[in-house]
Each structure stands twice: as C-alpha cells, then as structure tokens.
Amino acid sequence: MIKKKKIYSWACDYSNITGEGILARKFISDLKKNNIIILSTPKKFNFLESNKYAKIFLHRHAYPFIGLLFCWYNFFLNRKVCYVNYLPLWNFFLFTLAPPKTLYGPITGGANFYKKDKLNFNIRKYLFPIFYRISILFISFRKKRFIFSTQLLKKFTNNKLRTKILFNYALTLFNKKKVGKKKIDFVIYYKKHSNKNLIFPYKFINKLINQHIKIHIVGDQYKSKAVINHGFVKRKKVLKLLSISKYTIASGENLYSIFSIDCINHKVNILVNTNSNPEIIFFKNMFIYNNFKNQKINFKKVNYLKKDLQEITYLKNRFRLFFKQL
Numbered sequence: 292m293i294k295k296k297k298i299y300s301w302a303c304d305y306s307n308i309t310g311e312g313i314l315a316r317k318f319i320s321d322l323k324k325n326n327i328i329i330l331s332t333p334k335k336f337n338f339l340e341s342n343k344y345a346k347i348f349l350h351r352h353a354y355p356f357i358g359l360l361f362c363w364y365n366f367f368l369n370r371k372v373c374y375v376n377y378l379p380l381w382n383f384f385l386f387t388l389a390p391p392k393t394l395y396g397p398i399t400g401g402a403n404f405y406k407k408d409k410l411n412f413n414i415r416k417y418l419f420p421i422f423y424r425i426s427i428l429f430i431s432f433r434k435k436r437f438i439f440s441t442q443l444l445k446k447f448t449n450n451k452l453r454t455k456i457l458f459n460y461a462l463t464l465f466n467k468k469k470v471g472k473k474k475i476d477f478v479i480y481y482k483k484h485s486n487k488n489l490i491f492p493y494k495f496i497n498k499l500i501n502q503h504i505k506i507h508i509v510g511d512q513y514k515s516k517a518v519i520n521h522g523f524v525k526r527k528k529v530l531k532l533l534s535i536s537k538y539t540i541a542s543g544e545n546l547y548s549i550f551s552i553d554c555i556n557h558k559v560n561i562l563v564n565t566n567s568n569p570e571i572i573f574f575k576n577m578f579i580y581n582n583f584k585n586q587k588i589n590f591k592k593v594n595y596l597k598k599d600l601q602e603i604t605y606l607k608n609r610f611r612l613f614f615k616q617l
Contacts, residue, residue, distance in 0.1 A: 295325065295326050295327045296326050296327065296371055297326070297327045297328075297329060297370065297371065298322060298326045298327070298328055298329070298371045298372070298373050298394065299329045299331070299361075299362075299365040299370045299371065299372050299373070300319065300322070300328055300329065300330045300331070300372070300373040300374075300375055301330075301331050301332075301357075301358040301361045301362060301372075301373070301374055301375060302315045302319070302330060302331075302332050302358075302375040302376055302396070303332070303333060303350050303354040303355060303358060303375075303376055303377040304332075304350055304376055304377060305319075305330070305332045307525055307526050308523050308524065308525055308526060308529075310548060310549040310550070311376050311377060311399070313464075313526060313549050314376070314396075314397050314399075314440060314460075314461060314464075314549060315375045315376045315396060317463065317464060318375060318396045318397055318460075319375065321463075321610070321611075321614045322373070322614060322617075324614060324615075325614060325615055325617065326617065331361060333349070333350075333354045333357065336349065336354070336357070350377060351377055354377065355377050355378075355382065355384075355385060356384070358374050359374070359384075359385065359388055359389055362374055362389055362390050362393055363390050366390035366391075366392075366393075371392070371394070372390060372392075372393055372394065373393070373394040373395070373396065374389055374393055374394075374395055374396065375395075375396035376396050376397070376399075378395060378396055378397065378398050378399055379398075379399050379400045380398050380399070380400040380422070380423050380426050380427075380444055380447075381400060381419050381422040381423060381426070382422070382426070383422050383425040383426040383429065385426075386425075386426045386429040386430055386433075387425070387426075387429050391433075392434070392435065393433075393435070394435060394617065395435070395437055395438075396438075397438050397439065397440040397460045397461070398437060398438065398439045398440065398444075399439075399440045399441075400423075400443065400444050401441075401443050401444075401544040401545050420447070423444065423447045424447065427447055427448060427452065430452070430456075431451075431452050435455075436455045436456070436457065436613060437455060437456050437457070438456070438457045438458075438460045438610070438613065439456060439457070439458045439459070439460065440459075440460050440461045441458065441459055441461055441545060441547050442458040442459055442572075443545060445458055457609060457610060457613055459547070459573075459606060460610060461547055461548075461549060461552060462547060462552065462573060462603060462606055463603075463606060463607050463610050464549065464552045464553075464556075465552060465555060465556060465603050466556055467556060467595065468530070468534065468556045468557050469534070470534045470535070470557050470558050471534050471535045472535060473535055473536060473537045474535045475505055475507055475532065475535050475536040475537065476499075476504045476505040476506065476536075476537055476538060477499065477504065477505065477506045477507065477536065477537070477538045477539065477540070478507045478508075478509065478529075478532045478533055478536040478538075478539055478559070479496070479506065479507070479508055479509070479513075479539055479540050480508075480509055480510050480539070480542070480548075480550040481508050481509070481510045481511050481513050482510045482511055483511045491543075492540060492564070492583040494583070495540075495583035495584070496513075496518075496540075497515075500515060500517040500518065505519075506518040506519070507519045507521060507532055507536070508520050508521065509521045509522070509523070509524060509529055509532070510522075510523060511523075526553075529550075529553065530553060530556075530557065533553055533554055533556075533557040533559055534557050536554075536557070536559050537559065537560060538559065538560045538561075538562060538579075538588065539551075539554050539559050539560075539561055539562070540561075540562045540563075541561050541562065541563040541564075541569070541578070543564060543567050543569075546561075546563060546569050546570070546571060546578070547573070554577075555574050555577050558577075558592075558593055558594075559577075560577065560579050560588075560591060560593065561577055561578045561579065562578075562579050562581045562583075562588070563578050563579070563580060563581070564581065564582070564583055565580045565581060565582045566582060573599055573602060573603070574595070574596075574599050576593055576596060577593055579591070
C-alpha cells in the first residue's frame, strides 16, 4: 500500500458560499483522495475584518502574502506545500515568490472587460496582460503542472506551455441533479464588482419586474422591493432554488462561473448577451442568446447532449490522473 503524503495547504477563502471557496473545497477534496491534507485558513485573523471593505482587502491583498509566508515556513521544515487560493493570474507575486515545488490550486481570472469605466478598462487592457505574461514566464520555469479554472486566459499561453496546463477545472463540478417543478422564473446571482457592474443587465431586469415576473436574487442586495433578495446564503439553499428555477442570466465576464455550472447541473436555461460575443464551448444547448432588450423568452426543457457528457467525462479523467500523479 502506497503511503499517503502530507501536504500543508493554505486557502485564503474556504467558504461554501463564494466561487473561490467552493472551488477550493473541490480542489482539497480531490487532493485528499491520494494525500493527507493539513489545511490552514485565515480564521485567526477574522477580528481584522471589521467591515465588508476590510474583508475584501484582506482576502485579496493581505492573506495571499500571509499564505506565501505559510508556504515558506513549511518549506523550510521540509514539508510539501500547497497554495490553494486566492490565485488570479494577474498577481504575479504569487508565482515569483512562492517556494520551489509549491503545488498551486486552480488559477483564476477573466479576459473580458468593458469600456464604460475608463480606469477599469485601461488597467485590464494594458496592465493585466503584462502581469499575466510575468506570471506565465515564472510558471514556465516551474516543473509542476498547473490547472486553470477556465480557459479564458488560454490565449496568453503558448503551445509548449499548454502541455503542462490543464484548463477548465471548474467544469469538473458538473454533476447531474434531480430537478423539481420549475416554479420560479429567474434566479440571478448579483455581485457588486467594478467589472461585473458594467455588464449587469439592470434595464432588462427592470423590464422583467414591470412584467410581474418572479425574480429571486442571491448575493448582494438588489435595490427593488419587487424582487426577493436572499442575500449570501449557503450553497445548499442556492441549489434548492435552482432546482425549481427556469432561467438565470450568465455572468458576462465568465460564462462558466461556479454559479453557471450549478445552473447547468439543475437544467436552468442560461440567458447570455448576444452583443458580448460569448465563447460557448460546453453545453451550448443550455444557453439562450438574448440582446436583453426583449423580455419575451421561451422556456425550453433541455437535456444533456451525449457529446457534452463525453467531453466532461474525458475532462474529469484527465484531472483524476493529474491528482493521482502528484
């Protein structure tokens, strides 16, 4: 019997209500199949999270560097280390400063951005590609293989580097679920974010409200008494809502977000903005193109195509082999 290795792992976010946290839980679960995981999270620093903005700053900017210190500490103790998240490709410090042989969790990040906010647009258009390439350079030096949550950033890699990268890890969360009678018209994930806000279809939702269409919102509070705001609830509650929902609206910057995959699992029709020119690769029949000007939508009962199921099975097998070979 092969003796399991201990891996000392750091996760900035291990929540069951955020995309980062859910992805981290899936990653750790996959690691545990062949290893013993000693997981550390920033719980001891919770007292610093005095308000929402302090929490965001700590998770995105402070905790990652605490995670690097955690990795170096355990590396000097001759332990195998893993940095799970927060892991956007633009944060090149995480790829340049981590100890040798560090195992990384799913790399995240989106390549879609919009011109409405000039500062946000200029940062994402001009600075982020530079940061991506610095990260990619150091990834190419490391001997470990890497996994990416989606393939949005695939265009920044070359053919040689792609031989050591596995894309679309988030899609391994696909798992067919039993669905109930579709009683709810829309369940929408609403998150206030500098990039997301620019593409969120407020006018379209307001048109739906005027048509007295039932809309449930999870995440941040949507300012309308006509919708049902659930807030940030546990994933179990979200999945229950999706099982009886007809439609949702895709996140413009990432069609295959964790929420979208949960929708696919529960056969929820996903509306996507025609004007955003989306790259739909998997489960094409689950997406409905809409210009968000016409509120008349025909619900379609969808079934999984054999081709999609075969592709996801192949994808899951590739990741299963990845974790087995660590």
